[in-house]
Amino acid sequence: MAQPLISVRDLTFSYAGEDRQEGVEGDAPAVLKGISLDVEKGSFVCILGRNGSGKSTLAKLLNMILTPTSGKIFIKGKDVTDPAMTEDDMFEVRRSIGMVFQNPDNQLVATIVEEDVAFGPENLGVPPEEIRKRVDGALAAVGMTEYARHSPHQLSGGQKQRVAIAGIIAMLPDCIIFDESTAMLDPQGRREVMNTIQALNREKGITVLHITHNMDEATLADRVLVIDGGELVLDGTPRQVFSSVRRLRTVGLDVPQVTELFSLLREEGFDLPGDVLSEEEGADLLSRYLKENEKSQ
Template sequence: MAENCIIEVQDLHFAYENELEPEKPAHEVLKGVNLQIRRGEFVAVLGHNGSGKSTLAKHLNAILQPTSGKVLVEGMDTSDPELLFDIRQHVGMVFQNPDNQIVATIVEEDVAFAPENLGVPREEMRKRVDDALKAVHMYEYRHHAPHQLSGGQKQRVAIAGIIAMRPDCIVLDEPTAMLDPHGRRQVMRTIRSLNREYGITIVLITHYMEEAAECDRVVVMDSGRVLLDDTPRQVFSHVAQLKDVGLDVPQVTELVYLLNQAGCQLDPHIIHEEECVEALAQLLGAPDAPGV
């Protein structure tokens, strides 16, 4: 593996077999994906429905195995069944619906479920549970029933359950898709904190462009291949290309794009509201500025 990589994807192909009609050819979803995730990165993966982004996510902790090619986690081949336990200790997975991951009737018992099954000693498990709940700001709810929590709170409990396993990397497959705006903000604050304060590598599958704009790096999938892979500023500057594959860009970026189409001269790499306001103020204040 390349230096400082935690995950390396090498020429990954994957096809779903047609179980109802086995005589028909398998449906290929991933078509030669190459990708490296560096330790400590915060990476967003974007793509329209059917682009292969969720299928890729399931390969990163060996829920799926390649049809051909390789996925390496800390140098371990995910297609080796003897390594699955070790791989999943390094890479945890959080899914779209938190109810599918919550298994206990009390919050702290749910967070303790995975460490207990890993055979973590009781004193160490107690510390892990408390630390994980504090990391997601849910410690005060440790004695609550999960079904009494909001969607955002449930998702943070699900994330705490993964943190308690002490993974190096967490893959989140559209964790905010079922949440209201407040819940999305809660979960995104939690994810950012895990990355910045705890150094956990984050791979975030999302269809919210504003979430992707907060990441270090954006990977765009289209038809089972990597279309773009760069910083958010660089990726979102390709407005026309992204729209061609059915994706949006942050609203601020689209505003800048439309203004530039109308003859203004603004930096196409703008992705945040504050810098857009500043750029517009400078444009309107310039004596030779075009009309807006």
């Protein structure tokens, strides 16, 4: 099997000594308690977990904004926790693992959309003609070309978030981490951003790590990771993960409504599958089930 893009071994982290960050609740010093996981290149992984479960911390560890207390992180096979890492190596990691945050307003730097998209490549010292090409390409990839000369404050939340994504794409990353990037958007903006994320994953082969509270978004992933109390509690396809309705409940997460309905029906003794994800699928299954029952009666 090919080498995983991201490989994490026994990762622990505590904010002791570090500045305490927002979103981390309680006094528990260890935010992450021995997490191990691999992320394959080109996959679309969703990370679920309630507030303070350590999922954002995990993301910040992966692109070296934070330094782990113990454990190893390998990015493209390279040990980034190695003390011999130079500053240039660190910037190479940050280039290849891009990150899009929650608040679209707080991650745009420049006063013009295309200048903002150029910010990353400019920092990397890319030659001007090449930056121009990358900026145009990145804006086209998120469908924001016509807004290139706009000012960020003229855009909607979803549009701003797409500009932020373009700013990351322009650095030609291998992986993009979305740290609750849809949480502050309205349904329209959320759809825009999710469509963009899916397109990037499918068409450009960019590995996606999507941190979210939204279960419906998680059903779009290839793989779902559930983190609770700094530990990895569930790992599997959306079907596998969501069929463990009770387990999800105990870690403070909801499941998609259809999945919940089917699990309730199963508990009542109906012979139905417990891993239904979409409403269409559920409706089909129910109507088929009802027809079969009519015949057998």
